[in-house]
Amino acid sequence: MTEFNILLIDDDEDDYLHIRDLLSDVISSKYKLTWKSTYNEGLAALYENNFDACLLDYRLGEKTGLELLVESQGKINSCPIIFLTGLFDFELDIKAMHVGAADYLVKGQLTSPLLERSIRYAIKQQHDMEELKESKAQIIQQDRLASLGLLASSLAHEIGTPMGIIRSRAELAESKAGNNEPLKKDLLIIVSQIDRITKLVNSLLHLARERKSDLGAAVDLNQTIQDVLNLLEHEFDRNNITLVKQFSKPYLVKAESGPLGQVLLNLLINSLHAIEESRKQGITKEHHVVLKTESINENIKLTVQDTGCGISEDNQRNLFKPFFTTKEFGQGTGLGLATSIKLVESWGGQISVSSKIKEGSEFSILLPAIT
Ligand SMILES: Nc1ncnc2c1ncn2[C@@H]1O[C@H](COP(=O)(O)OP(=O)(O)OP(=O)(O)O)[C@@H](O)[C@H]1O
Ligand SMILES: [Mg+2]
Known part of the structure; x- marks a missing residue:
């Protein structure tokens, strides 16, 4: 049976108990309901980003659910929000729709099948929207x-x-x-x-x-690295960043050379930007970027490690989502890592990241070795 994680933001405990009962009556799916009774607690829970859907009450103390919807816009990615109110108000319904609510339900009219159907449709629509965005x-x-x-x-x-x-x-x-x-x-x-x-x-x-459509053939990794460095190496010198090259051994990997070069180019440009950001934040230290290749079992691991500004845990969760960027307009579109992960996975590889704020980041790409 499918299990859904639902967040309820409502300041009335009776409403919480009522909705909990309605959801427990549903037999086709299982719901885990988390209840938050204040605006701020609700917003914080939404930002955690691990709910399948959110039921949001209109009245939340001094503030309204509509304000919460507006405040969270663009900051939460995959959680549809269903609006709940005491009374039906057409204007409010329209307003809610415009700020991105998935549905608008009147509490007094709620039944278990109605709630189940609204949640199910909202989740499906959100899923479709995300596919479209990708x-x-x-x-x-x-x-x-x-x-x-x-x-x-x-x-x-x-x-x-x-x-x-x-x-x-x-x-x-x-x-x-x-x-x-x-x-x-x-x-x-x-x-x-x-x-x-x-x-x-x-x-x-x-x-x-x-790109060719056969999704990956033998690519000379060192050649691709060299092609990228021919384009970018002077940027490292110009910015006084030491580039540590640890890729002497030749490797053949399953990929496509042009797109693999794009993936690496994006990682190196991201590292350059991260070091620039670290300097802007006034952190003074020697900066370097390590570019390393090594063989691990049946795979080749390509690592780009920098001493830049690092990535917060919150942002790490969003790195690979399309259009996620912290850069100013014109500096980044937030597509680099989103497309990189698609490409790498299409060659049977993986990307992983580890990072510490103010210290630096390490991105690793694991690709199948061709021997
Ligand atoms: N090495 C890094 N150090 C710190 N932050 C990073 C690093 N790499 C990526 N990021 C963060 O991840 C975000 C997304 O990176 P991504 O490459 O997908 O997009 P972008 O660089 O912002 O734009 P684009 O690559 O499309 O020009 C960046 O805006 C930045 O906040
Ligand atoms: Mg980028």
């Missing part, structure tokens, strides 16, 4: 990748051609420079810098490559 998030991310791919290929073409010409002219000039050693040296520097740009453009192309 697929929207994926479409946005795919759109992002597609535009990155387009940009990368036009860049590769627009930059690649003149770069090739400059490179061959520099080489020609070098061969004609005779004994002029300082000039030769300068020309060789031009050639090597052009090679650097070409490598960077190629890395961008690799990372933006479209």
Whole structure:
């Protein structure tokens, strides 16, 4: 039998006893009812985020359930809220609907089947909404990748051609420079810098490559890491952050190289932002990011560990939800980890996180090894 965790926020004990009795009469499902009698206790319980649905009374001492609904908007994710009132009030019903209530029930008219049905529908609708939100998030991310791919290929073409010409002219000039050693040296520097740009453009192309539908083949992990570092390493230098590289051994993993690069790129950018945040909070310490690969049984573990601001336990629960971000507008969309987890799981892998506030975070990706 399905078991549901229901939160009741109501300041009247008689109502609690009545609703408890109604729910215990339901035979198709089992309900565990938690009762909170004040506005603040109710709000705190809602933020714990482990209820399947919430029944919310309109009158809550000095405040109203409507105010509670507004205050909790955007901060709770998967709990539908059903409004309860003493009297039917059409305007209030409409207001409740607009601030996101799943249903509006009048206490005096409550019966056990009515309550059961309202809860069941509210949970189902919430579930459908979340699926919709996730697929929207994926479409946005795919759109992002597609535009990155387009940009990368036009860049590769627009930059690649003149770069090739400059490179061959520099080489020609070098061969004609005779004994002029300082000039030769300068020309060789031009050639090597052009090679650097070409490598960077190629890395961008690799990372933006479209996803194949066969969900994972052998990917050279070191190559992917190198592609990402070609794009990002200078950011670490520029921000005075030591990048500790512990990935000398070559590994093949089951993944897709472009999307795996995106996953790693997001982890490293998140670490950069977290260190920036730690500095903003006035914490002074040496900062570093460790990038490590190791073999564990049949899997390869890729770890990104930073000394940034860390993640509160509350936020850790929401990290992988689409659109969860603590960054300012323009800095993050909150899709990085949500799409990363989908991708990694589609290759048969896992992502885990451990973090301590003000000390730092560690994200690990476990991927099936290909031998
Ligand atoms: N290494 C980290 N240290 C501290 N907080 C982190 C770290 N990684 C992720 N977070 C937190 O998790 C949130 C979600 O990360 P995620 O990568 O999904 O989205 P984002 O970085 O905010 O935006 P996007 O990646 O879409 O540009 C971040 O806003 C941040 O609060
Ligand atoms: Mg991110």
